[in-house]
Amino acid sequence: MQTKLIKQTLANTDFEVRSLDNLEAAQPKKESIFSYLKYLLMGLFFGVILVKSEVISWYRIQEMFRLQSFHMFGVIGSAVVTGIMSIWLIKKFKIKTISGQQIELPAKEFQKGQIYGGLIFGFGWAITGACPGPLFAQIGSGFGVIIVTLLSAVAGTWMYGLIREKLPH
Amino acid sequence: MIEFLKQPWAWYVAGPLIGLMVPALLIFGNRTLGVSSSLRHMCAACLPAKIPFFNYEWKKEAWNLVFVAGIILGAFIVASFLNNPNPVDINPKLVTELNQYGITNQYSLLPEQLFNWQQLLTLKGFFFMVFGGFLVGFGTRYAGGCTSGHTIMGLSNLQLPSLIATMSFMAGGFIMANLILPHILKL
Numbered sequence: 076m077q078t079k080l081i082k083q084t085l086a087n088t089d090f091e092v093r094s095l096d097n098l099e100a101a102q103p104k105k106e107s108i109f110s111y112l113k114y115l116l117m118g119l120f121f122g123v124i125l126v127k128s129e130v131i132s133w134y135r136i137q138e139m140f141r142l143q144s145f146h147m148f149g150v151i152g153s154a155v156v157t158g159i160m161s162i163w164l165i166k167k168f169k170i171k172t173i174s175g176q177q178i179e180l181p182a183k184e185f186q187k188g189q190i191y192g193g194l195i196f197g198f199g200w201a202i203t204g205a206c207p208g209p210l211f212a213q214i215g216s217g218f219g220v221i222i223v224t225l226l227s228a229v230a231g232t233w234m235y236g237l238i239r240e241k242l243p244h
Numbered sequence: 245m246i247e248f249l250k251q252p253w254a255w256y257v258a259g260p261l262i263g264l265m266v267p268a269l270l271i272f273g274n275r276t277l278g279v280s281s282s283l284r285h286m287c288a289a290c291l292p293a294k295i296p297f298f299n300y301e302w303k304k305e306a307w308n309l310v311f312v313a314g315i316i317l318g319a320f321i322v323a324s325f326l327n328n329p330n331p332v333d334i335n336p337k338l339v340t341e342l343n344q345y346g347i348t349n350q351y352s353l354l355p356e357q358l359f360n361w362q363q364l365l366t367l368k369g370f371f372f373m374v375f376g377g378f379l380v381g382f383g384t385r386y387a388g389g390c391t392s393g394h395t396i397m398g399l400s401n402l403q404l405p406s407l408i409a410t411m412s413f414m415a416g417g418f419i420m421a422n423l424i425l426p427h428i429l430k431l
Contacts, residue, residue: 076411088388089281089284089385089388089389090388091278091280091281091388091389091393092275092281092284092305093304093305094301095300096327102273103273103274103307104274106273106335110273111307111310113272113273114273114307114308114310114314115310115311115317116314117268117269117272118280118315118317119314120265120314120318121262121311121314121315122317122318122321123319123322124258124261124316124318125318126318126319126323127326128253128259128262129332130258131353132332132353133353133355133359134332134338134350134353134355136417137338137421138291138301138334138335138338138420139417140417140420140421141335141337141421141422143337145255149256149258149397150262151391153260154262154263154396155263155396155400156263158267158397159261159402160264161267162266162401164267165270172270172271172273172274173272174274176274178266178270178271180270180276183388183398185405186405188386188387189387189405189406189408189409190386190410190412191386191407192382192383192385192409192412193383193408193409193410193412193413193415193416194412195382195416196379196380196390197414197415197418198379198416198419198424199376199378199379199380199381199383200334200413200426201416201418202354202371202372202376202420202425203372203373203376203380204354205380205381206280207280207283207381207390207391207392208279208315208391208392210377211258211263211316212315212318212319213319214316214317215317215318216319216320216353217352218353219361220359220360220363220364220373221359221373223374223377224380226377227374227376227381228378228381228384229381229382230377230378231379231381231382231385232280232283232284232286232287232350232381232384233287233295233298233381234381235297235381235385236284236287236297236399237295
C-alpha cells in the first residue's frame, strides 16, 4: 500500500478521515452502489435546508458578523442543541447503526491549528460569505462563477497539505 | 404547501433540521458530518503528488463526495422549483452600507455585482472569489474542520477543540467583516 510507504512525520491532526482514526469500533461497512444513494439523499436534504434557510447568502453572513441579525445565530445555535441532544440519546440508549454497528465517535485533540486555521477560515468565510457546504449549494443554486471559489478552496487545501509539516500545530 | 416551501425558512425550522443531519449520518452509515473533508478527498483523488497528507485510501471516504454531490443537487432543486420569488430581506443598515460601495442590486442570495465572471478579472473580484476561497480551503483543513465538522458535529459531541475552532472562526469573521472588508469594498 502506498499509504504505508510514505511516512508521516506529523501525527494526525485532522479527525475527519475516518479510515485514519484509531477506533476500537468497526470501521463503517464497505459501501455498495445502492448504499451510496442514501448519502446522495441526505446530501440533497442538507442542500435544500442550506438554501431555504438562506445560510448560503453572502448578506446573511455579513449581517451575522456585524451583529445585525439573529438569524444565523439562531440557525447554528438550534442546530447544535439538536445535535447535542441527539448524540446524548445515541450514547444513553447505545443506539446502533441500521447495519447493527456500534457508534463510536473519535475524540478530537487540541492543536494550535484550530486557532490559526480557524482564524484563516473565519477571514475566508466573511469574504466569500460561504463555508464549504454553502459553496457547493451556491453552485447548485446557479451561481456558476462560484466554481472558481470552490477550485480555489481545493487549491488552499492542497497548499495546506504541502506545507503542513512546517506550520505550527 | 408549495407556497409555504417557497418562503425562506425560519431559523427555528432550519436549525433543528440541520442538527438532525448528525444522528441521520451516524445511524444510517456510521459517518460523521463534515463537508470540508471533501476538499481533502478531492486532492487525494486528483493530485496527491506524493504529499503524505493526501496519501490515504480516499475511496473509503467516497461517501463524503457523494454527500456533497447531493448538496449541489438539493440546491439545484430549490433553485428550480422552490425559489423564493421575493428579494432577500436584508437589514436596512447593511443595505445603506453596501449602497455606499456601489452594491445596489440586492435581489438574490449573493451580490451579483461582486460575484460574476467579469469581476474575476478585477482586483476586487479576485479578492472575493479566488483569495477568499483559498482561505476557506486552507483554513478549514488547518483547523481540521469547518462549520459543519467542528461547529455542528464537534460541538454536538461536546469536543473542546471544536469550541476553540468555532470561536476562532467567529473571531476571524468579525475582524474581516468589520475591520478589513470595508476597505476592500471601497476599491
